[in-house]
Amino acid sequence: MAPAIRKGFPPVEPLHDFDWSKTEPLKLRPFKPKFFLTMALETTNVSKLIQIDKNFFSRLALREEIIATHPNTSVRANDAVKPAVNELYKFLVRTYLPTRFPTMFRLCTTSSTLVNLVSGTLYPLSPSPSVTATLKTIGRLVDEDFMLLLPAPDGDGYSLQGYVACFSSGFALDKIFGAKLRDIHEEVPMYREKLQASMEKWLERLEPGRYVCRANWTITMHGQLRNELGENQLYTDDCNDDFEIDDIDISKVSRIACFSHLAFSYPFTPQPLQSTDSVLSQTHLRTELQHLHRLPCSRAVVFSYKTYLYPLTDIKAESNGEALASAIEGLSLGNVPEIARYKRATVWGKSLTQWLRSEEG
Secondary structure (H helix, E strand, O other), X not given: OOOOOOOOOOOOOOOOOOOHHHOOOOOOOOOOOOOOOOOXXXXXXXHHOOOOOOOHHHHHHHHHHHHHHOHHHHEEEOHHHHHHXXXXXXXXXXXXXXXXXXXXXEEEOOOOEXXXXXXXXXXXXXXXXXXXXXXXXXXXXXXXXEEEEEEOOOOOOEEEEEEEOOOOEOOOHHHHOOOEHHHHOOOOOOHHHHHHHHHHHHHHHOOOOOEEEEEEEEEEOOOOOOEOOOHHHHOOOOOOOOOOHHHXXXXXXXXXXHHHOOOOOOOOOOOOOOOHHHHHHHOEEEEEEEEEEEOOOOOOEEEEEEEEEEEHXXXXXXXXXXXXXXXXXXXXXXXXOOHHHHOOHHHHHHXXXXXXXXXXX
């Protein structure tokens, strides 16, 4: 059965010889010497919307566990977003995946399913009557998280009306469900002053068929893919640059790791952190490869992202230690110096930059 051509979507380029088991994760290094709060959007194409690499199936297993154990925070939807969720699902299952990755996915007419040729998993070609069930299937289908934005009920801006998000960090998504985009970013320093108006105007002008991407970065003191509390919750507001790595409340980091039950590797075995070396071994560069596009029929805006974690020991080993150290210092040198405190660089910045520039590790 040939993949369907979905009206309003651009053509998807096939990867005929794709081998997921030999495909390394993307190496994203979006840090720069100075941080500037901008939209930083780059034009991309529909074919790059979904990324698959050698970690794909271990990550799907982790997503399955998260959806099962955190059903109320990993998936939410209003009835108004159902047409958009169904449209996205049909595009992924009937068109995108069997076209882009024909060595991994195939449409089966006899069972009316999409077959994962590696795992044997079957996905129905039609969405569930339940919008949350459809979102859960999307969450188990690929390693991207999805948030769907619709015009706010009062017509003022866009609001979050549905999501499947397994690897969220820093946002308690059930608390911001239904919130306007501007309110979701309320705690981001200078967002209202520097980004709100341009972002809302840009969303209004976004047309179907246009795809854009961006990558963000932060430092996380643990190896967790999911952390609803957010890195900021590990520290008190009175932390400052006199802080040392040895001052990290190791027991607190361990408690969050055990509570979340979600580790960088899978399956997860909680390991208490005992020393400075163990803190450094758990410290990662966290990046998200984010995509934005508008669905052609429902006209919902889809914000999707794939999360990557890179041990800082790897960053240093590839001779990027100085570049990252400069970027950490540069958080306070751009157009929003307060971003350094928001990202808690005032907590770990001094110690990590010293280590990144040292001969250790």
